[in-house]
Amino acid sequence: MSVVVRKFEPDSKLKKMLDQPGGVTAEQALARAKQGLESIREDCLGATDEKIASLQVLAGGAEAGRGEKMYRLSNEVFAEAGGFGLGELSAVAHSLCSLLAAHEGAQPPRAAVMVHVEAMRALRRPELAGDKAARMAVLQGLRGLVQKFSAPAG
Amino acid sequence: MSGVDPNARINLSKASVLLVDGSQHSLDMLVQIMKGFGAAEVHRAQGVAETERLLKSKSFDLIVIDPNLADGDGYALVRDLRHSTNGSPNAFIPVILVSGHARASDVAKARDTGANYFVAKPITPNVLLQRIMFVSRDKRPFVEVGAYVGPDRRFKFEGPPVGSDGRRNSDLKSPLGTADEPNMSQNEIDMMIKPQRVML
Numbered sequence: 001m002s003v004v005v006r007k008f009e010p011d012s013k014l015k016k017m018l019d020q021p022g023g024v025t026a027e028q029a030l031a032r033a034k035q036g037l038e039s040i041r042e043d044c045l046g047a048t049d050e051k052i053a054s055l056q057v058l059a060g061g062a063e064a065g066r067g068e069k070m071y072r073l074s075n076e077v078f079a080e081a082g083g084f085g086l087g088e089l090s091a092v093a094h095s096l097c098s099l100l101a102a103h104e105g106a107q108p109p110r111a112a113v114m115v116h117v118e119a120m121r122a123l124r125r126p127e128l129a130g131d132k133a134a135r136m137a138v139l140q141g142l143r144g145l146v147q148k149f150s151a152p153a154g
Numbered sequence: 155m156s157g158v159d160p161n162a163r164i165n166l167s168k169a170s171v172l173l174v175d176g177s178q179h180s181l182d183m184l185v186q187i188m189k190g191f192g193a194a195e196v197h198r199a200q201g202v203a204e205t206e207r208l209l210k211s212k213s214f215d216l217i218v219i220d221p222n223l224a225d226g227d228g229y230a231l232v233r234d235l236r237h238s239t240n241g242s243p244n245a246f247i248p249v250i251l252v253s254g255h256a257r258a259s260d261v262a263k264a265r266d267t268g269a270n271y272f273v274a275k276p277i278t279p280n281v282l283l284q285r286i287m288f289v290s291r292d293k294r295p296f297v298e299v300g301a302y303v304g305p306d307r308r309f310k311f312e313g314p315p316v317g318s319d320g321r322r323n324s325d326l327k328s329p330l331g332t333a334d335e336p337n338m339s340q341n342e343i344d345m346m347i348k349p350q351r352v353m354l
Contacts, residue, residue, distance in 0.1 A: 003299060003300065004299070005297055005298070005299045006297065006298040006299070007295045007296070007297050007306075008295060008296050008298075009295050009296065010245075010246035010296055012248065012290065013215050013247075014169065014215045014216055014247070014248050014286075014289070014290045015290040015291060017165060017166060017167075017168055017169050017215060018164050018165055018166065018286075018287070018290045019165070020165045020167075020168075021165070022163075022165050022167060023163050023164050023165025023166065023167060023192060024163065024164065024165075024191075024192050025160060025161055025162065025163055025164075026158045026159060026160050026161070026162045026163075026164060026283060027160035027161070029164055029190060029191045029192060029279075029283060030158075030190070030279050030280060030283060031190075032189075032190035032191070032192075033186065033187040033188075033189075033190025033191060033279035033282075033283075034190070034279055035190065036186030036187065036189055036190045037183060037186050037187065037190075037279070039186065040179075040182050040183070040186055043179075043182070044179045044182065044183065047178075047179045048179075071255075072176070072222070072224070074255075075222065075254040075255050076177045076179070076180065076254075078254050078255055078275065078276070079177070079180050079254045079275035079276050079277070080177070080179050080180060080183065080276075081276075082275065082276025083180075083183050083275070083276040083277055083278065090276060094255055097254070097255035098255065101255065101257045101258075104257065
């Protein structure tokens, strides 16, 4: 069986633009990007608080499609908290996504979801959530929980 | 600043960039980063319909998209863009796919979209700048084979620089000669293409 392959090289305007004289150095570009991110930090982390609160309501409810809604919210918390340096909160959100993905189309295990949401609430302000060893122990515990609830039945 | 030469110059002062993300706040973050990089025009969209409308009406130089959109399949949107060869100004522009947590089923979809590069969230300015510079200098040709249209998914190892024997014992010498190991399985290739988080 032969497969027809067509190869071609589209023109890249981006390359030509990037190489034009002028512009900024990478160092300046990164500094300005980080400054821009700092300018929206409070707004974004305020929204993260609201997303965690929504997750808590969804976790305790019985709404149809709540698994998908929680997956989407948790994915947003993962990306946004991580982007602002809240690595532990981001890791918990990622763990919740893994748990929910393993139960796609089915009811997610309520207790395991609630534990994740409580951990998110605690790690939103890591400085108030115990020492680093305690926080690592929480993350380790959640990993075990996800493994347990994601294992194939049988 | 690993991976990017701090003195390298970039000029996006004439670039028009389309940023697509279902989350308003993730989109805000992308906008701040791209404005920091000096992009002239930054357009934003939160859904498939809005993105399609912009792609039909404007010409862009770069798209950064999280395909997990609430109103439709962002993977299909990128795939359709690559197939829109009848005069569309955006059919072959660089596309960087950014993804948060990815379900196993999404990985294969991402591989087949025809995007130029994948970046795992959380996004940092360093990683995004590295990827933009990589994509702009990427020399892989586009291929159209079966249902796939996009950059050749095989990254080629071309050995150490010309005139050098390489610095590692494992560096291959030129000419390479015939293969002495079996070809990689599709599964191994898939694992190499799977989105990976870059630690800096």
